[in-house]
Amino acid sequence: MLELSRIGFELPGERWLFRGVDCCLRPPIQIAICGESGSGKSSLLNLMAGLEQPTEGKVAWAGQSISDMSVNERLDFRRSRLGFVFQAFHLVGHLSALQNVMLPCLLNNWTEQRAHSAAMALLERLGLAARAGDFPRTLSGGEQQRVALARALVHSPKMVLADEPTGNLDPSAANRALETLSQLCREQDAILVMVTHSERAAMMLDEQWRLADGMLVRPNHEDERT
Ligand SMILES: Nc1ncnc2c1ncn2[C@@H]1O[C@H](COP(=O)(O)OP(=O)(O)O)[C@@H](O)[C@H]1O
Ligand SMILES: [Mg+2]
Numbered sequence: 704m705l706e707l708s709r710i711g712f713e714l715p716g717e718r719w720l721f722r723g724v725d726c727c728l729r730p731p732i733q734i735a736i737c738g739e740s741g742s743g744k745s746s747l748l749n750l751m752a753g754l755e756q757p758t759e760g761k762v763a764w765a766g767q768s769i770s771d772m773s774v775n776e777r778l779d780f781r782r783s784r785l786g787f788v789f790q791a792f793h794l795v796g797h798l799s800a801l802q803n804v805m806l807p808c809l810l811n812n813w814t815e816q817r818a819h820s821a822a823m824a825l826l827e828r829l830g831l832a833a834r835a836g837d838f839p840r841t842l843s844g845g846e847q848q849r850v851a852l853a854r855a856l857v858h859s860p861k862m863v864l865a866d867e868p869t870g871n872l873d874p875s876a877a878n879r880a881l882e883t884l885s886q887l888c889r890e891q892d893a894i895l896v897m898v899t900h901s902e903r904a905a906m907m908l909d910e911q912w913r914l915a916d917g918m919l920v921r922p923n924h925e926d927e928r929t
Contacts, residue, residue, distance in 0.1 A: 731892050747914065751896060753781060801823065818857075866898045
């Protein structure tokens, strides 16, 4: 469970990107974050990942404040509990599709064999088994993003953070990638938080949040504290 309490993020020049952000996310909730470019969507994801520290307020994972964790604890939290998907895929160019997907498992000290079978199972599931040995540059955008999805989910993270994951794909590839992402997160009982510009993509998830004028607006939200 991820809990943000009264989070504020201040930019140089005493400008607040956002302030007073409160939320409590329990699996398998799926959230879309929308908002104009520059409204702070990526910064909010970075706070959720413990990659940035809030200026005020607290981010807690399973009751433990992320800012109270040591550098190593924070690294371990990200490595074992989180999965990331980016707009530009960010696959490692000199590794095959399979090796890219195995990477998070190996970083978590899984055996080669266990990593291999988990990665192959996901690649098969995503229709990419035949491409397992191929390098990213030989794959289409849609295929690369499906490899990236497999890499984000292979180690069964508790939360997947996706920053405009379908922004570089054509509409039909985008749709397929998104459905896959949402379905895999549900199956694995992981929280999904996704930044998107697509209204249609946002509507596929449970809640649609909007960052605007330094505030987080949650239209169809029931207060978790009541
Ligand atoms: N650590 C930082 N220092 C200075 N400016 C930052 C920092 N993080 C984000 N910003 C600024 O905050 C604004 C929002 O950034 P971002 O979170 O990337 O928005 P979005 O993802 O919604 O486009 C941008 O103007 C960016 O330059
Ligand atoms: Mg952004």
